[in-house]
Amino acid sequence: MTTPSYDRTSKLIIRGALIAMFAVCLYMPYAFFGVLPIFTLSNEYAAEEDAKLEQRKAETPVADEVSDDDIVGPGKIFASAEELAQAKTDFIWCRFCHTVEPSSVHRIGPNLNGIIGRRVGSKEKYFYTASFREAAEEGKIWTEQALDDFLARPKELYPGNRMRYDPIDDAGKRERIIKYLRAYAQ
């Protein structure tokens, strides 16, 4: 058997193209999903914020497993079962990137447990973009109003952040998402 000669120029072009293609693909997860292969070993505010969260939980205890009866009804987080169902639907797309359970690891975005009342950019190990790190240094807090502003204008308030999700123009939807976080992520 005689193997056809694979000349040097063809080899260079074909293998060069393969390497270039691979290099472009290395960038794609960031381009499409905003994910980075980076983590931080520690967050200087995490321990303090975790302690504050434990204190908040002690002051207003919430059951580990939230049942609908705990959060639906007059004077509770959701006025009706329909509103809760809609909130769950609204939050479905957030769940692709965020966990809310206390012991969960971060997905593409940081874990959101205890986010309301917590310092911005203060979760252990998550690699935040510069604008979130600056906000952490300034001591900004995720209040319900701050979350509402962020969901309405994410790129404007935190330039360069990696959340690949369009601003939520519907004020009612933003309100339901924040209520969901109050109900399930505290």
Place this chain on the structure above:
Amino acid sequence: MGDNMSDTSVSSPSAAANAAARDSALGWLLFVVACNILYIATQIPETPVESPGRTVVDKMHVSWGLTALVLVVARLYFWWRSPPQAPDPNMPGWCWGLAKDMSLAFYASILIEGIVGPMRAWGEGYQVAAFGFSLPALFPPIYEVRVVGGYFHSAVSFFVLAILPVGVAGALVASWRSKVPFYRLFPV
């Protein structure tokens, strides 16, 4: 790799033909399985987390991924142990080179996916199972492994997504230029 290797089991012409048929069949099987996995992977961002549909999509993704790992290990073993398939006599050198390089890049990326994928899953605490048969987790959930493994699993899957159409297009061009049947050019 296989160029300089010899295998006594394929020294006769009929054995060589059988080996070529086996390699070709394995290559095409991998091609079909890889297309299936990529289709399933495109359903992941479309299917809400924690829905019954998502569980099915995740399980299918892992099951077919492990199937591809087994197939690619076999294919690369034969690539390493057997002499290369005989190219058609009128095939230009660059056509055969293109076919081999594209195929090897395809197999190597499937192998990397098959190794990094379970590591990423264990890093997140997911069970790795193929059609109901679970693999024991080699390590506990480790966030760092999940982050780095997840990124590279995704990056290499983009490469597979790119190399399949590029490999087919390259094979079509080579087939047109050399008059060699398309199926002899990718995957080999």
